[in-house]
Amino acid sequence: MLHLRVISPPEQTEALLAVLAADPGVTHVTLARGMAVEPAGDLVQADLAREAANTVLADIKALGLVHTGGITLGPVATVLSDAAEAAERAAPGDPDDAVVWEQLQAETHEESSLSATFLAFLTIACLLSSIGVATNSAVTIVGAMVVGPEFGPLAALSVALVRRRWRLARRSMIALVVAFPFAMAVTAVATLLWERLGWITTEGVLDAHNVDFIYQVGPFSLVVALLAGAAGMLSLVSAKSAALVGVFISVTTVPAAGYAVVAATLGEWHRALLSAGQIAVNLVGIVVAGVLVLWLRPRTASLPESVERRRRALGEQRAPGR
Template sequence: MLHLRVIVPEDLREDVLTVLRGEDGVANLLLYPGAALEPPGDEITADIARECANGVIRQLKALDVQHCGAITLEVLDTVLSTRAHRAEIDAEGDPADALVWDELITRTREDATLSVTFVMFLTLSCLLAAVGAVTDSTVTVVGAMVLGPEFGPLAAVSVALVRRRVDLARRAGLALLVGFPVAMAVTAVATLAGEAVGWVSLDAVRNVDEVDFIFQVGPLSFVVALLAGAAGMLSLVSSKSAALVGVFISVTTVPAAGFAVVAAILGDWDVAAESALQLAVNLVGIVVAGVLVLVLRPRRHLIPRAAQT
């Protein structure tokens, strides 16, 4: 369940209470008159089923609560309450399939923000991928996959396309269009330095056996990107963050970017082109899969809730 807190002016108190009392999935409704100091007003809290969160938030927004007050949601891991349990049963749908749009948009917006931290993580993962490429080390390449933060902006692009959020698409696009070139530029400088001191050579790129999957593009490359993107979006929708690790080590976005730079600097343009194509295939596949998951997600439970309890 979710814990809802609403800060609302006194003149909207009854309207908000009417909205919450009219929802089957709402329990433990509390009112604190005059508790809010800035902005001044009342504090109203309730425990709500995830299945009815979108409807509740939509009605509260229709009252303009988000502008004259505040709406906050908090995930509740454990709720020992018969009323809350009954409210969850009465709510239409299943908690595992419930997609709270405002929660998803907020999460992807944060992950898609261009920041120094984002660029540093992307740069470090790109450098790590480059090292893994020239040393033919699968372990190092997998480490680069896990470290890469690029899934956040890609998920944000999927959400933006489905919800038609130009602001979110612009934010995610900026993170990708700035982050990848910066990370690849730093990797290029590092490759030039390594070549100057004799640490890397053209033979190192042409004789890889363990990490050649980075630039070997085929139909299955797109299939893997689709599957990983779908799993990643499902993990965001269902708040199963542990599943994201599997997503990160399934796609070769950052390794492809790193290998493309190394190969180009050392003069192997065929491998550089194939790596760049691998990067494009993975980026497109993840976004397409994210859109499909959001569009085709279950909207109604298949088994009556009463029969499940």
Template sequence: MLHLRVVCPAERTEDVLRVLRAAPGATHLVLLRGAALDPVGDVVEAEIAREATDEVLSELCRLGVDHSGGITLETIDTALSDAADRAEEAAPGEGADAVVWEELIARTGEESRLSVTFQAFLTIACLLAAVGAVTNSAITVVGAMVVGPEFGPLAAVAVGLVGRRWDLVRRAAFALVAGFLLATGVTAAATVLAEGVGLFGPGVLDQGAQQVDFVFQVGPFSLIVAMLAGAAGMLAMTSAKSAALVGVFISVTTVPAAGFAAVAAVLGRWDLCGRSLAQLVVNMVGIVLAAWLVLVLRRSGSSVGGRGSRGGRATARREDNGRPLAKG
């Protein structure tokens, strides 16, 4: 279940209570009159079954509470309550199958930003991939896959395309392009330095790389694996099963391809560099395409964000101000 906290003006409190009382998956309703100081108003709290959350958020946002007050969501790990059990049974569908669109938009919106942390992880991942390339170590390449943070912006592109949130698409695309350019640039510089101090010779890639040739071997299975990974990743994000994302990271060769391309370019192996970049593009397109398809199928006729065009613009303003609506 999810814990919902609503801060609203006193004149909207009864409307909020009416929405929550009518929701089949809501329980543990609490009202704290005058408890909110900024903005001034009342605080209403409740526990809501995940499968009923999206409709409740839509109703609350139609009341304008997201503008005049605030709405916060938090995940509840354990709820020992007969009332909570009844609420989950009354809510339609299964919690594992429910998509909370506001939660998804807030999560992908946060992960789509070009932050110092994102760039650091991406650069380290590319450097690991470069080491794997020159040492012919598949294990090191797999380590680079796990470290790579690129699935967040790729998922944000898919969410933005489905919800027509072009601000999210632009921000995520910028994070990917700028992030990979900087990471591969640092990797190329590190390769030049390593070659200069004699860590490896200029013909290191000519000696065979049987263990890591999957990085630059582009073929039909590259797209198939990327699409399967993208579908699994988006299912994991929309069903709150984040542990499955690790499997996505070690399935596709986005970061390893970028790292291998940097090494190959420095060593003058432009054929391998071109094939690695092609692998990178194929994997990224496949992930976004599959993630988009999963979201389209899971939307089931409901609008992304559950708030229509007005709510979408409001969410965009909040994200641009660094204050996403919901945290899952």
């Protein structure tokens, strides 16, 4: 389940309570009048089934509380309550199939930011992958896959395309377009230094057959990218974050970037170009799979149905004798 926390101006609290009461997927509703300080108002809290979250949030946003108060939504680790079980049974669909759009957009928005931390992680991942190529170490390549943060912007781009949030799409594209060249440039400088020191040689890279899979583009490159993208998006929308580790290990986006740099500095342009192709295949495949997963997810009640239900609830709340 999810926990909802709303700060509401006193004059809008009754309408908010009516909206919550109108949805059978909402329970554990509490009210603390005058408890909120900034912004000032009443504090209303409730637990709701994931399947009910989209319509409930649409109802609350329609009241204008995003501007006059505040809305917070987060997961609940453990709930022991017959009322909660009844709310989950009453909500249509299955909790694991429900996409909470506001929550998903907030998570991917944060992960798609071009920040110093994002640049640092991607640069470290590229450096690790170049070392893995130089030392013929598949274990180091796997480490680079896990460290790479590129799935965040790719997932955000998928969400942006489905929801038509072009600002989020632009933010994600900027993160990818800026971060990858930066990380590869730093890796190139480091690789040139290691080559001068004799740590990396052309013969060593050409004989590194344990990591040939990085630049060898084939039909399974796209298949793996599609499967990894689908698994990653499913893990995000179902709040099963443990599956993301498997996704990171499956795709060779960052290792391909590291391999391309090492191959280019050694003059192996054919392998460098193949590695660049591997990067493109993985990026496109992950985004396409993410979009397909979001499109194919079971839909909950539509926005018009939600607004109509809210109007009925408000009408009952304002009727004489209530």
